[in-house]
Amino acid sequence: MAGPVPELEDRAMACAERLCEADRVLLASHIDADGLTSAAIAAQALERAGLPFETVFEKQLDADAIAAIAATDYETVLFTDFGSGQLDIIGEHEDEGAFTPVVADHHQPADRETEYHLNPLLFGINGASELSGAGASYVLARALAEVSDSEPAVAADGGEANEMSPSSSEPRSDGGTVVADAATTPRADNRDLAALAVVGAVGDMQASGGELHGANEKIVAEGVEAGVLETGKDLALYGKQTRPLPKLLEYATDVHIPGISNDESGALRFLDGLDLELKRDGEWRRWSGLTNDEKQTVASALVKRAVSSGVPATKIDQLVSTAYVLPEEPVGTELRDASEFSTLLNATARYERADVGLGVCLGDRDAALERARKLLRNHRRNLSQGIDLVTREGVTHEDHVQWFHAGDEIRETIVGIVAGMAMGNAGISRSKPIVAFAEKNDEEVKVSARGTHSLVRQGLDLSAVMGEASRAAGGDGGGHDVAAGATVPKGEEEPFVERADDIVGEQLS
Incomplete structure (x- = not known):
């Protein structure tokens, strides 16, 4: 072999x-x-x-x-x-x-x-x-x-x-x-x-x-050799296949660019200031539909804006990443981009429709894909509401971790995604791992933890944190160094947080 x-x-x-x-x-x-x-x-x-x-x-x-x-x-x-x-x-x-x-x-x-x-x-x-x-x-x-x-x-x-x-x-x-x-x-x-x-x-x-x-x-x-994958450098923004250009830039928050990120009118002004035909038939075009020259013009202007706004060079470098494209899928669809494809799949099984996600993976481009897209729209709405809730209510900061308890206001199947996406928002640090609680049933609470790859390089291992802290609280858990989960009995959240905070402190000391 x-x-x-x-x-x-x-x-x-x-x-x-x-x-x-x-x-x-x-x-x-x-x-x-x-x-x-x-x-x-x-x-x-x-x-x-x-x-x-x-x-x-x-x-x-x-x-x-x-x-x-x-x-x-x-x-x-x-x-x-x-x-x-x-x-x-x-x-x-x-x-x-x-x-x-x-x-x-x-x-x-x-x-x-x-x-x-x-x-x-x-x-x-x-x-x-x-x-x-x-x-x-x-x-x-x-x-x-x-x-x-x-x-x-x-x-x-x-x-x-x-x-x-x-x-x-x-x-x-x-x-x-x-x-x-x-x-x-x-x-x-x-x-x-x-x-x-x-x-x-x-x-x-x-x-x-x-x-x-x-x-x-x-x-x-x-995959490249088999003709089912293509790779290349591209903007490191989510939604290059499906989002209209203003939304692509407005929602690009991993590298925050003042006046564009989280700023609808700012993103529109930025695009209107470029000497390009970025609208057709009254509709904004998508990144995937731009020519290479048009992409270069937009990317150069974006970098120039980041530099003039004082964004650190290390952050600006993160505006470019490797894209993983599935060339057999149509341009402009979620399935052509590996990142968007994965989000579509997450939107199925986390709402008890794993059969739909499997159908899409196996090539069903009719009923399963249509249903998956409906679930994705619902998923995005729930994520947006969850992120707004966490940002509005804030998190509790311990010495080494930060946490929030969503109760029944965020589904336990997506609370970890919400936690990870909320990091970096006002009052929510990216220099501490975040722990999120959500009700699982009448007796148990789901716990999700998210970190960053930078914290992992410093010694963070959330798999060990979640495993040990959950068992100390009468539950069980595990996962990966950058993302992990657990289940604990209701009422045991405080001892869980205390133990998790101690373990993270030991790991990052």
Whole structure:
């Protein structure tokens, strides 16, 4: 196997061989953008390997969810984008003979070993910044293509696939796809799935410093070689495909430019002052529709404004980053840009519609995409209201962390996103990690924490913070160094914050 991550090659092959021994597979995955792309990659790889499967999603892989999985009659379960942190519980069911787990994950593993465990952290690769859950699923998919002796034109239910061209695919209702491949195409060895792996990595906040690093870079290279990805330097602004130019600039707050960022009239004046045709038929054009010369003119004027406004040079450098484009998707759509694609996916599963996000990943550009766009509009509205609430109400500052409690005013599935987006607003520091609470049910509270890559470089590890602080408060948690989550009993928020503040202080001292 000439896989993208040599360090994982042997383990990936072992996991793939075990899956190929199964009569059928239960595919269980997380619900965020990384989890959805992980599931879509695994689903297509299983389908192409001729392995029947069923897909289920879990918001949180807790003891009850694992017990429900164990109660099914599946003898083989593939966990994607979670499972490592729950190996102690999974292992109990494995010991009882309930099922054999195959795990493709990138989160911090529990203190338990299992044979078919594909995780970059086991091989010296950073799972928070160098390989996402979708990346681990992609490595497994490449191995599955290598070890499978199935004819790729055979459907997973044993039926015959439709006659199609080598590059075509057709979504299946069970979460897989029927695909016909010529032996020389990227689909024959699953390299075409690299695009989804990149969407997952970007959605998992792994593009630190404006680009993907480590093992992720190797997956990008395979995607470019397969023709499903294009990369290049571009403005580091969210919404280049879909937002009208004034909104693109107004909402560009990562690098705050006085008179433009968070300033609708200022953004309009800035654009009106450029000698360009930025409106057509009375409508503002989008960045994706500008010519290269027009983009250069806008970008140069933006940098000049930043310099004259006193924005530090280090911040101005952040105005440019690496763009990850899916060239097979139409210009001007959310699906063409990896960042916008990942946001669209987040807007589905966080509102209990993981099936819609999976459908989009598997190529449904009709009903699933239409529904996803409606969910995205609702998601953006909820995020905006949440950010306004946090900014208006403010946060409580401890020595080393800042926090707020949203109660039932922000959905527990999006409170972490709101917290991260609110950092940098008035009274909300970017020099401290932020902890957010939201009601989960009558007995539990969801906790989400967000940091910055700069804090991580100084020693911050929110996975350790959330794990230790939540357990001290009678709950449990984990995640990544820059973003993590937990669940604690209601009423235990104060001891959680106290312990979290102490741990962060120790990490950053």
